[in-house]
Each structure stands twice: as structure tokens, then as C-alpha cells.
Amino acid sequence: MKPAIIETQRLFFEFQRDQKILNDLNLQVPTGSIYGFLGPNGAGKTTTLRLLLGLLKKQEGDITLFGQPFQSHRLEILRRLGSLIEQPSLYLHLTGKENLEVFRLTYQCNRNRIPQVLAIVGLQEAADKKVKNYSLGMKQRLAIAIALLHDPEILILDEPTNGLDPNGIIETRELIKQLNREYGKTILVSSHLLAEVEKMATHVGIIHKGKLLFQGSLPELQQLKSKQSTIELEVNDTEKAQQVLQQHVTIKHINGTRLVFDYESRERSASLNKLLVQHGVDVYQLAVTQNDLENLFVQITAQ
Amino acid sequence: MVASFILNTRAEFLKSKKTAAFWLTVIGSAFVPVVHGISLLARPDHFVPALKNDPWQIIINNNWQAATLFLLPMFVILVTSLVVQIEYKNNTWKQVYASPRTLADIYFSKFIIIHTLILFCFILFNAAIIVSSCVVNLFQKQYTFFEHPVPWKTMFFLIGKIYFAVLAITAIQYWISLRFRNFIAPVGIGLALLITGFIIHEWDHLYYYPYMYPAISFIKDFEKKPGFVATSQWFDLAWFVIALLIGFLDMLTRKEKG
Numbered sequence: 001m002k003p004a005i006i007e008t009q010r011l012f013f014e015f016q017r018d019q020k021i022l023n024d025l026n027l028q029v030p031t032g033s034i035y036g037f038l039g040p041n042g043a044g045k046t047t048t049l050r051l052l053l054g055l056l057k058k059q060e061g062d063i064t065l066f067g068q069p070f071q072s073h074r075l076e077i078l079r080r081l082g083s084l085i086e087q088p089s090l091y092l093h094l095t096g097k098e099n100l101e102v103f104r105l106t107y108q109c110n111r112n113r114i115p116q117v118l119a120i121v122g123l124q125e126a127a128d129k130k131v132k133n134y135s136l137g138m139k140q141r142l143a144i145a146i147a148l149l150h151d152p153e154i155l156i157l158d159e160p161t162n163g164l165d166p167n168g169i170i171e172t173r174e175l176i177k178q179l180n181r182e183y184g185k186t187i188l189v190s191s192h193l194l195a196e197v198e199k200m201a202t203h204v205g206i207i208h209k210g211k212l213l214f215q216g217s218l219p220e221l222q223q224l225k226s227k228q229s230t231i232e233l234e235v236n237d238t239e240k241a242q243q244v245l246q247q248h249v250t251i252k253h254i255n256g257t258r259l260v261f262d263y264e265s266r267e268r269s270a271s272l273n274k275l276l277v278q279h280g281v282d283v284y285q286l287a288v289t290q291n292d293l294e295n296l297f298v299q300i301t302a303q
Numbered sequence: 304m305v306a307s308f309i310l311n312t313r314a315e316f317l318k319s320k321k322t323a324a325f326w327l328t329v330i331g332s333a334f335v336p337v338v339h340g341i342s343l344l345a346r347p348d349h350f351v352p353a354l355k356n357d358p359w360q361i362i363i364n365n366n367w368q369a370a371t372l373f374l375l376p377m378f379v380i381l382v383t384s385l386v387v388q389i390e391y392k393n394n395t396w397k398q399v400y401a402s403p404r405t406l407a408d409i410y411f412s413k414f415i416i417i418h419t420l421i422l423f424c425f426i427l428f429n430a431a432i433i434v435s436s437c438v439v440n441l442f443q444k445q446y447t448f449f450e451h452p453v454p455w456k457t458m459f460f461l462i463g464k465i466y467f468a469v470l471a472i473t474a475i476q477y478w479i480s481l482r483f484r485n486f487i488a489p490v491g492i493g494l495a496l497l498i499t500g501f502i503i504h505e506w507d508h509l510y511y512y513p514y515m516y517p518a519i520s521f522i523k524d525f526e527k528k529p530g531f532v533a534t535s536q537w538f539d540l541a542w543f544v545i546a547l548l549i550g551f552l553d554m555l556t557r558k559e560k561g
Contacts, residue, residue, distance in 0.1 A: 075404075089395040101314075
């Protein structure tokens with residue numbers, strides 16, 4: 001594993017006494033990764049990201065970015081990262097270009113960065129329109145353009161696809177992948193949707209009730225998931241099917257005309273299907289049910 | 304450090320472009336002079352003799368008197384809140400705090416915007432007095448504005464004096480505006496404090512009370528009490544520095560930013 005560019009150690013946080021929002025959080029975001037920070041609403045994702053940006057005062061633990069502690073190197077670190085926290089932060093009375101100009105002055109970057117980032121997010125044509133007339137998707141893209149303005153090494157994006165229509169979600173996801181692939185950015189992106197994270201992340205951290213339940217590469221997560229997957233089988237004769245399958249698999253439960261048992265591999269599924277057909281059982285449906293985030297939590301916590 | 308502060312102050316200017324704060328400054332500054340111009344047009348029988356000898360001094364004095372006691376402090380309260388509201392309304396505080404700016408930079412650059420708008424308002428106010436009086440004179444030839452020189456020195460002196468008198472209010476209101484997300488809070492508190500000033504205006508130690516400094520600096524009666532105006536100016540300065548520092552410390556120590 002490459003060295004971590006973002007790291008938290010034993011991070012604790014509470015808004016009120018004895019109500020831990022973060023509980024011993026040890027985040028490790030490898031350089032060059034798209035790190036999907038996954039968890040249900042209220043798990044502590046935004047709190048973590050706000051702590052990383054210094055928007056919340058750290059209470060306990062260590063935060064290191066680029067190998068430097070955040071508190072003593074705030075300005076240097078912030079100069080090298082771009083962020084988008086919760087809904088886009090934009091000046092609605094200004095045009096897209098003026099919004100970029102405001103931040104360009106702060107980041108002291110070259111004027112030609114503005115058309116460049118507008119091109120990256122595909123907003124050239126709306127650049128002179130007031131942001132209050134933008135759609136949510138356009139606002140989100142402009143916010144990403146602002147985050148990219150100073151060509152940061154790290155991007156921290158909090159639920160960037162929240163509230164977008166399917167098209168916007170796909171566009172944003174592709175943009176994130178492109179930024180990682182073509183521009184080499186390390187991207188820490190939070191989401192509450194497992195499927196969303198699986199489609200773009202190289203690494204995943206799962207947070208639940210302020211604790212990190214899982215942290216690793218995407219293949220590692222998928223391995224964990226497949227272990228927990230089940231096959232649901234719909235047949236004409238459950239009794240007979242049960243008899244046929246009994247020696248090969250453990251039936252978890254029977255639900256009407258459906259049998260449920262553990263998934264092992266694709267080949268195994270095919271051979272079991274063949275077996276049933278050979279014994280004269282009609283198979284109406286055979287489906288692998290993957291885990292959603294909720295089930296995954298249950299399983300990880302049960303381990 | 305200084306260069307980035309200047310750039311960030313420029314960014315703050317850009318943000319205030321075309322905002323309510325900006326329009327309030329422009330339109331608000333013309334309000335009293337326009338009303339005065341209309342009354343000059345409506346009642347030449349009264350104003351022509353009254354403004355015979357020294358029309359500029361009198362009209363300038365009348366305008367400032369109408370504005371200084373209530374409208375001006377109210378403008379300061381509103382414009383301070385509106386400038387801070389640009390960030391609250393757009394949910395942009397978090398982006399400001401997450402950008403590589405020191406907290407002092409954020410705090411003082413915005414304060415500079417507020418002061419620039421206030422000074423801009425004063426200058427526009429004087430310009431509006433001149434323009435409205437001249438326009439009136441075009442329609443009503445009996446007035447003698449064109450025959451008298453514009454007293455630039457008086458105007459300049461007034462701007463300086465009244466600007467100094469609102470310093471304490473700007474610092475106090477800035478702190479309150481940063482404190483509250485809701486626009487009503489700083490405006491309501493400011494208005495209440497201002498009205499309290501009118502209620503206690505006969506108090507012997509009125510020089511303690513920042514919201515009355517514009518009145519103290521303008522109304523001639525206060526000059527009759529020895530040392531009263533000078534004392535109020537020292538307190539004005541003290542309030543200004545202390546409130547500005549408290550506001551800054553408050554920002555520094557806040558647990559949740561943006």
C-alpha cells in the first residue's frame with residue numbers, strides 16, 4: 001500500500017458530552033487513490049471531513065495531511081487541497097466566472113486557470129450566467145471547478161452526487177474518475193450509497209456510528225461482500241429441490257417457492273442449476289442477492 | 304502576507320458587487336437629499352428666503368441633521384449585517400474557512416469592505432446634496448446655489464467627523480453580525496440599542512453610549528457641556544478597539560466554523 005496522504009489517528013469527537021460522533025477513527029487514504037468514505041447519514045462522515053479541513057476544532061487525536069500535522073501547517077495544507085463540503089458554497093448573485101475569480105484571488109493562481117477548470121467541468125457556456133440560475137448539477141460542477149482551481153493534490157468531496165439526477169450522478173462520477181486517472185489527484189469522496197462508491201472508488205472506508213468498520217481496497221471489500229452473498233432460487237417444487245441440493249449446500253431458509261443458500265462462485269451456481277434441471281426440477285429464477293450497505297453493516301459488525 | 308491580504312480584500316470587494324449591501328449604500332445615500340430637494344421644490348416660498356445668504360451651509364446642515372441621528376446609524380447597522388450575510392446566505396463561510404487564509408485576513412478584509420461602503424455612502428451623500436440642490440436650482444431660479452461656491456472643506460470635515468463617530472457602532476455590529484446566522488438578530492439588536500440611546504439621551508454620562516456618538520458629534524447642544532464631546536470621542540475609540548478585538552477573539556476560539 002502506498003503511503004497515506006491523509007491520515008487520522010485515534011480521532012475522537014463529540015458535540016455534547018458523552019455523545020461520541022467519532023470514536024477512535026483511524027483513516028488512511030493512500031496517495032493517488034479514490035477513497036470512498038461510506039456510511040449512512042449521521043455516521044460521522046461530514047464531521048470527519050470538517051475536521052480534516054479545520055472547520056471543526058479538533059478535540060482528541062491526530063490529523064496528518066501530506067505527512068504534516070494539520071494544526072501547525074493549516075495554510076500550507078489548505079493550499080494543496082480543494083474541497084466541497086455538503087451543498088455547494090457559491091455566491092448566487094455572481095456569475096460562474098466571478099465566483100471562480102473570487103477564489104482565484106485567494107489562491108493566487110493564474111488567470112488562465114479559469115477557462116481551464118471551466119472546460120474540465122464542462123461549464124464554458126454558462127460561465128457568464130448568474131449562479132442563481134444554475135441547476136443543482138451545474139452548481140455542483142462549478143463547486144468542483146472551484147475546488148480544482150489551484151490544481152490541488154487532494155480533493156475532499158462530501159456527497160458530491162447528493163440531490164443530482166441520474167445523468168448528473170453519472171457525469172460527476174466520470175469527472176471524479178477522470179480527475180484521478182488523468183490528473184493524478186487523490187480524491188476523498190463520501191457517500192451513503194454502496195453502489196455509488198463501488199463504481200468509482202479504489203479504496204473504501206466504512207464508517208458507522210463514528211467507528212471505522214472496514215478499511216481497504218475495493219477488491220478486498222468485494223471479497224468480503226461475496227462471502228456474504230446468497231442465492232435465491234425459485235422452483236416449481238421446493239421439496240424436491242431441497243432433496244437434490246441437500247448434499248451440496250446448506251439451505252438457509254425456504255420462503256414459499258423460493259430457496260435461499262450461500263453464494264460461492266458463478267461456476268458453482270451454474271452446476272447447481274444443471275443438477276436441478278437434470279433431476280426434473282423447473283428453475284424459474286436464480287438470482288444472486290448482493291448485500292446493500294445495511295446488510296453489510298450487520299455482517300461486518302457480527303464478525 | 305500583505306500581498307495576499309490585499310488580494311483577499313479584492314476578492315471581498317468582488318463578492319459585495321451587486322449585493323443588497325451595495326445597493327443600500329447607493330440608494331440609501333440619495334434618499335435624504337432627494338427628499339430635501341423635493342421639499343425645496345414644493346415650498347420655495349419658505350426655503351428661498353431661508354436659503355438666501357448661505358444656501359450651501361444651510362442645506363448641507365439640514366441634510367446631515369436629518370440623516371445623522373437615526374438613518375445613518377441604522378444604515379451602518381444594516382450594511383454591516385448585509386456584508387456578513389453574503390457568506391451566511393450563500394452558505395459560503397465553510398469555503399472561506401477552508402481556503403488558505405489566516406483568520407485575521409478573513410476578519411479584517413471583510414471589515415474593510417464595510418468601512419469602504421460606509422465612506423462611499425458618505426461621499427455619495429454629499430454628492431447627492433450638491434446634485435439635488437443644483438437640479439432644484441435649474442427648475443426654481445430663485446434659489447442661489449449657483450451663485451455660491453460649494454463649501455468643500457465643510458463637507459470633508461463633516462465626513463471625517465461623522466465617520467469617526469460611527470466607528471464604535473461598526474465594530475460592535477460587526478461582532479454581533481458574525482455571531483448570528485440569522486439576519487434579524489444583528490439588525491434587531493442594533494435597532495434596540497439605538498432606540499435605547501434616544502430614550503436615555505438626557506443621561507449625564509451619555510458619552511459611554513456608542514450608539515449616540517453620531518448625535519453627540521453633530522448636535523450643537525452637547526458642545527455646551529465642557530469636555531463632553533471629547534470624552535465621547537475617547538470612548539468611541541475605546542469601544543471600537545475593544546469590540547473589534549473581542550469579535551476577533553470570538554472568531555478565533557469558535558469551535559465550529561462555517
